[in-house]
Amino acid sequence: MHISDRVKRIGAGTFYACCNITKFRSPPLVATIPLSMFDQCRCMFSLELPENIIEVEHNVFRWCCSLRNIALSFNTVVSDEAFGECHDLLHIFGTEEAIVDSSRNRFDEFPVHSKLFYKSYYDQMTAEEILDTIIIDENELDPTGFQQDSGLFGDDTPSYYGLFDCPAP
Secondary structure (H helix, E strand, C coil), X not given: CCCCCCCCCCCCCCCCCCCCCCEEECCCCCCEECCCCCCCCCCXXXXXXXXXXXXXXXXXXXXXXXXXXXXXXXXXXXXXCCCCXXXXXXXXXXXXXXXXXXXXXXXXXXXXXXXXXXXXHCCCCCHHHHHHXXXXXXXXXXXXXXXXXXXXXXXXXXXXXXXXXXXXX
């Protein structure tokens, strides 16, 4: 499902019991995921939310039994029972609190993963441009692998191993 990036607000229960939704990308200007927005979307598998989501209201994902892929910003307020009856997530994490905690900390120590996950919210930036925005402390390992791979072939050129040019399977 595609919704224009110009949309600023989505109403409560908008997609209630929509069985055809398997993945959803929230527009970047939406700040709140309203009450029961995806309630009973049983085929919902993946949800992409922008980093600026302020609140996820009550019962938003209730009975999204197939939901497995979601990331929340650290500052997002998640109402009680937002993930009620999300069987796949509850099976993996045990409680709604653990789902929220894991979703908030999904990209800890993985800045490249975070940037690439939210890539669609960066206006037409390439993966290389996004990687250039990551600041790496002098004493840290480079999470892109470029620093560790420098000099692998006897020179100071980083080895990229096809990071941006992956061949088709």
